[in-house]
């Protein structure tokens with residue numbers, strides 16, 4: 324069995340789940356591709372998952388209403404060992420990256436983190452991943468009957484849902500008590516288009532000058548292009564933009580078709596989150612800004628003069 | 642109470658990294674204490690400054706260069722240090738058993754283990770250690786307060802951030818923005834030379850790497866670098882760029 328832990332948000336399966344299905348099918352391990360849905364009141368998620376996999380396992384419990392790495396890890400490890408899993412695929416989201424190590428320890432299995440390519444031959448699991456702030460691609464391998472893998476979002480193509488739904492099975496799992504008490508929650512503003520799923524990203528840095536400048540230039544251009552909005556750390560730290568929009572080492576890693584950087588200098592920590600974009604466009608008034616080293620196209624100039632003109636031009640179609 | 646702070650010596654973000662014979666070589670690269678570890682250490686020091694009766698022990702597992710990280714930690718204010726020397730690279734799951742064993746021996750009640758490591762781009766160590774010890778974990782914290790044995794704070798989660806309360810013991814990982822780490826002053830650097838830095842051999846821990854690095858490649862994507870001058874004629878440059886993005890790159894409609 325290849326076990327995929329479903330990721331979902333706002334009552335819908337996330338694209339990362341469909342990406343993991345592609346990763347699982349391409350890996351070449353034996354056994355049915357199985358999606359595990361954890362949560363409370365997740366029937367609709369499970370129904371969606373059933374169109375992507377060969378079977379769906381569901382642990383629907385009030386104890387899973389609140390996400391916790393401890394309960395998630397307990398449920399996954401139980402299902403993986405009962406089902407004689409060969410591979411356990413977990414999303415490379417914040418939560419996935421914090422419960423996957425627990426699953427690996429519980430199962431006495433190796434953990435291959437944030438993989439961008441995955442192959443399984445016999446007992447050997449081989450994967451590629453980015454290291455050194457995404458400046459290096461390393462190939463790693465582990466030999467074990469069962470391996471836990473976290474899958475970097477936005478890398479594998481999303482599998483398409485089938486017309487027929489696979490069978491679903493309910494699973495009972497003994498879950499530990501929660502020890503961390505959540506006393507409050509702030510949801511990030513729902514972004515118009517999710518950064519990790521967007522084809523076009525318009526991203527702004529300190530060079531836009533102010534929150535108003537960000538709205539006019541970055542959001543302005545993004546709206547015309549149907550793009551997602553990203554931001555540098557400086558802009559997020561200054562409170563101009565929500566953390567959910569941050570791109571980079573401590574923010575999101577994105578891989579869009581085109582990344583348009585407006586007033587961003589291109590610090591290594593920022594580049595590590597976007598240097599895999601297919602095309603990079605930069606607008607910066609400093610010809611020596613490091614962002615131009617990684618740009619395909621760009622303009623050395625004032626964003627206040629250049630970007631409004633671009634917005635005007637892209638508004639005119641054809 | 643004892644607080645363990647895991648530290649590592651990593652290439653500076655701006656350092657040039659080379660691949661030699663299919664493996665990353667750090668020869669000649671400027672190395673620093675991982676900034677993520679620094680946040681954890683600073684937080685531990687603040688707990689002690691605020692009156693917590695804490696002994697702060699910096700720990701490192703790995704090749705000799707990590708001794709530098711421990712020296713930096715001692716100079717910032719850690720009380721003593723333990724270096725488990727190993728030339729072999731250990732993956733976080735293997736490494737976590739060494740850290741957990743040190744925590745048991747020292748009877749630690751709080752462990753800081755950095756955030757996303759600046760070398761292996763991994764954030765697995767903290768959670769793996771927590772699992773081995775049977776402790777809860779708080780990852781990506783950006784605000785912490787210790788009251789007796791009670792830890793409260795805030796951390797990032799998938800869709801925003803959460804405030805939390807947890808009773809120690811616990812493992813905590815950090816995030817930029819948690820604090821501004823202090824600089825080591827010259828007198829403290831001198832004092833640090835007299836602090837205990839105990840060496841141990843990895844052999845005593847009976848661990849083996851389970852994940853092995855087979856090869857490494859520099860991530861070089863050749864970029865076109867067609868950069869236009871927009872100082873004299875911004876509108877003209879904007880028009881040219883939009884045209885290029887439409888017809889040449891074909892990335893916008």
Ligand SMILES: Cc1cc2nc3c(=O)[nH]c(=O)nc-3n(C[C@H](O)[C@H](O)[C@H](O)COP(=O)(O)OP(=O)(O)OC[C@H]3O[C@@H](n4cnc5c(N)ncnc54)[C@H](O)[C@@H]3O)c2cc1C
Nearest residue numbers: 528529530555556571572573574586587588593608625626
């Ligand atoms: C551990 C660690 C983790 C980090 N993680 C991240 C991360 O995840 N993401 C991230 O982004 N950063 C991160 N950083 C911060 C990073 O090092 C940089 O400080 C940050 O990316 C800089 O943001 P910026 O480009 O907006 O600002 P700046 O570096 O100040 O650049 C602003 C740019 O705008 C240009 N400019 C100014 N005015 C104009 C104008 N009118 N017209 C045109 N151009 C103009 C300037 O020439 C300059 O190049 C991290 C740092 C550390 C230490």
Ligand SMILES: Nc1ncnc2c1ncn2[C@@H]1O[C@H](COP(=O)(O)O)[C@@H](O)[C@H]1O
Nearest residue numbers: 454664665729730731732733761852854
């Ligand atoms: N935790 C780890 N697991 C597996 N390989 C690692 C780990 N940390 C570093 N490496 C890799 O092992 C090689 C040598 O690392 P080091 O021992 O840190 O010099 C480098 O290619 C590292 O990227």
